[in-house]
Amino acid sequence: MAAAGFIGTGNMGRMLVEAMIRSGALPADRITACNRTPRKAEELAEAHSGLRVVPAPEDVARLSEIVFICVRPVDVPDVVASISSVVGAHQLVVPIASPISVEDLESILPAKVALVIPSVVNRALCGATLCVYGKRATDTDIRRLESLLSPFSTPVRIEERFVRIASDLSSCGPAFLALFLQKFVDAAVAETGIDRELAGRLVSAMTLGTAKLLTAESFTFASIRERVAVPGGITALGLEFLEREWNDVFVRLVRATHAKFAEDCTAMRERLNRRPR
Ligand SMILES: NC(=O)c1ccc[n+]([C@@H]2O[C@H](COP(=O)([O-])OP(=O)(O)OC[C@H]3O[C@@H](n4cnc5c(N)ncnc54)[C@H](OP(=O)(O)O)[C@@H]3O)[C@@H](O)[C@H]2O)c1
Known part of the structure; x- marks a missing residue:
């Protein structure tokens, strides 16, 4: 060992x-x-x-x-x-x-x-x-x-060329997801007065269950959406709302992390006494 x-x-x-x-x-x-x-x-x-x-x-x-x-x-x-x-x-x-x-x-x-x-x-x-x-x-x-x-x-x-995007998904992902869940809870509390601790427990249990469906039960992102959203129902309305409001937010997120990454790589190479590529 x-x-x-x-x-x-x-x-x-x-x-x-x-x-x-x-x-x-x-x-x-x-x-x-x-x-x-x-x-x-x-x-x-x-x-x-x-x-x-x-x-x-x-x-x-x-x-x-x-x-x-x-x-x-x-x-x-x-x-x-x-x-x-x-x-x-x-x-x-x-x-x-x-x-x-x-x-x-x-x-x-x-x-x-x-x-x-x-x-x-x-x-x-x-x-x-x-x-x-x-x-x-x-x-x-x-x-x-x-x-x-x-x-x-x-x-x-x-592959090394995918280090940043893979890190966004795997290592930054928990922080991004936590922000989404936090905002969801904040809005639930502000709009309805539901107890914050209860709302937190509900979204945490929901997140664990969703992760299990995706990893252990062969569900896909699309199949989860299809199972939950009845045409004309409340989930479908919520999904349409998010699609419209988020638009290209994740594209801009990936561009922002990659722009910072490029700066960090240049600084690292300079500090390691190497010429920029
Ligand atoms: N956070 C994440 O989820 C995550 C995920 C993937 C990768 N990473 C990477 O993990 C690395 C560490 O992040 P972190 O969140 O653990 O940072 P951190 O909590 O600040 O820990 C870094 C540690 O390194 C120590 N250190 C600095 N220079 C040292 C030296 N010359 N000799 C010995 N120890 C030294 C610091 O000591 P002091 O106590 O004196 O400050 C500190 O305890 C970063 O490069 C980050 O990019 C982080």
Whole structure:
């Protein structure tokens, strides 16, 4: 079983560590972690006996076969600089931020590289983890990494050119969906006076049921709509209303996320001391 190291134990680093431990992918004593503010990593070790906390990214890199970089994009170049003279050709380095090119990272580090984009839903031991592999990653590396991810998620291999849109759907998606549900509840409370907690419970149960129909019961988006909307009925009216009002909102959403992504990629390349493409 490969030993895993985590540089950064904020939201996502901690979520990944805990998902691996809870799902049985890896015992705590096979995990090493560090965090810039050490207390966060120490708290994780207090919660999971055997997990080893070390002072710096270089220490994580020295001790781990698979090194997850779980810092914000702005902090990635510093972390890469600090581990570049420590990692070797046998190791797999795995950043989890979308504006990083695996090719760029492979040209800077002597290690093998894979990009993994998790999702907050992995905390519930489900959802996808998006995987992009660099040229040097072998079948054994891929098997090792996916054996760590599959106990708590479905690893999905994607082409690098689809990283942003796949991340929008899989990783930003929970936040987008949560906003939709929040607005639905807010309107229900404001317009009718229904209890907020009750409205929240109803939409949460509805969301779970809809997800189960889509994933376990072979329903499609269209077949759910057909089952619920009787022609001339209230759901049909609601659907017509949403189609009209939303118009091209998702097209504009995808354009906005991709414009920001292009800026982030340029900034990342500059900070990694590479020329813009
Ligand atoms: N949130 C999501 O749903 C999601 C989904 C997919 C991917 N991601 C990606 O996951 C990454 C982390 O996001 P997050 O939400 O976990 O951010 P976060 O909560 O801010 O965590 C980042 C952690 O990295 C630590 N850190 C920064 N520089 C460090 C260094 N040089 N050495 C050690 N630790 C360092 C920070 O320490 P301090 O405590 O000192 O700040 C912080 O605890 C981002 O790149 C994001 O794009 C997020």
